[in-house]
Amino acid sequence: MxxxxxxxxxxxxxxxxxxxxxxxxxxxxxxxxxxxxxxxxxxxxxxxxxxxxxxxxxxxxxxxxxxxxxRSRDDLLTELIIEGFDDVARAVYAAVREGVPARERLHALAEAFHRWALAKPHLFQLLFGTPVAGYQAPQETSEQARGVMGPFLPIFAQGTAPASLRAEVVQWMEDMPLVATWVHVFAPDGDPASALAGGVMVWARLHGIISLEVEGQFAGMGHRAETLRVIEMDSLADLWGI
Missing domain, CATH: 1.10.10 (Arc Repressor Mutant, subunit A)
Incomplete structure (x- = not known):
């Protein structure tokens, strides 16, 4: 590059x-x-x-x-994406807290990600929004995206994922050893399947809320996106029993 x-x-x-x-x-x-x-x-x-x-x-x-x-638009995009992932990773990792309850750690990480996205909505949309037509991101960007979610995995490894989702991610790890390795690096203890399933769920719920907020879809509604985020994280913690 x-x-x-x-x-x-x-x-x-x-x-x-x-x-x-x-x-x-x-x-x-x-x-x-x-x-x-x-x-x-x-x-x-x-x-x-x-x-x-x-x-x-x-x-x-x-x-x-x-x-x-x-060299090209794609070369520029790749560098922007890599540096964007570095930026959001710093925000998330700065919120990592050892020795505190799992639920509290979950809220801290989710809040850090949320605040970063609101402060830099253009970067959020570049990294996590609609794919750019004709652009094929290199493998390096996928690895960085997984790294951003890594700190969430040990939290969910302490709990138990719903059986249906757990079965699917077990198969995923069997089919893709790279994914299993990623989970082990970030969550060496506890249940790896629950860790991965939790990462998938927190990713989906956070992105749903943040994307709607960044796009202005909550404008004029009588609630804050932050309230939704807190409820969703508590719901996941309850579901995993953490």
């Missing part, structure tokens, strides 16, 4: 520390500005509004000149 595979650097004669060359620092700055402009486009018109030519015009460039920094 452009900008991630190679960094031009020089070694100073005094510190022995590798530092970026002036040329590379300029390149990194321009790339960062391009990404900010792209995110602004997405924020205003959705992912479908992203246009390299439109971004180039903001910088007084031609479209082809922008390809010196990103």
């Amino acid at each position: 452009a900008g991630r595979r190679h960094i031009a650097a020089v070694r100073t004669p005094y510190s022995g520390v590798m530092v970026s060359s002036p040329r590379q620092r300029y390149r990194d700055q321009v790339r960062a500005e391009i990404k900010q402009a792209a995110l602004a486009q997405i924020g205003e018109g959705g992912v479908g509004a992203l246009s390299l030519n439109a971004v180039a015009k903001q910088f007084g460039m031609t479209g082809p000149a922008l390809y010196k920094y990103f």
Whole structure:
């Protein structure tokens, strides 16, 4: 990926520390500005509004000149998605609390994810909204998406998933060892099937509420999305017996 595979650097004669060359620092700055402009486009018109030519015009460039920094629209999208997952992961992991009841941990993680999405709705829609036509995300982005939900797994591993869903995710782990490995990494103790089933359920319920809120579907209604989130998390905790 452009900008991630190679960094031009020089070694100073005094510190022995590798530092970026002036040329590379300029390149990194321009790339960062391009990404900010792209995110602004997405924020205003959705992912479908992203246009390299439109971004180039903001910088007084031609479209082809922008390809010196990103090989294609998909290359730019991939980098935005990877950095977006890094951002939401930091928010979720910052809410991890050891030594507190499972239900309390569940609420803390869900609230962190919810607050991040409201603060950065354009990133939420880029990462979790309607797939971009013609764009095929690399495997790396799927791995990062699973990582964001990882902290939820040990919470549900302490409980017991409904039998029908548990049976389905057991089969899923048998068919896809990579998924089973992911569950074991984040939830080495407890019931792995209940952990995975809980991850699926919390993902669906959180995304349902947050997507409706981000899209403005709750406007004018006599309740807060936060109230729905708390009720849904309590409902899952009750269902899993945690």
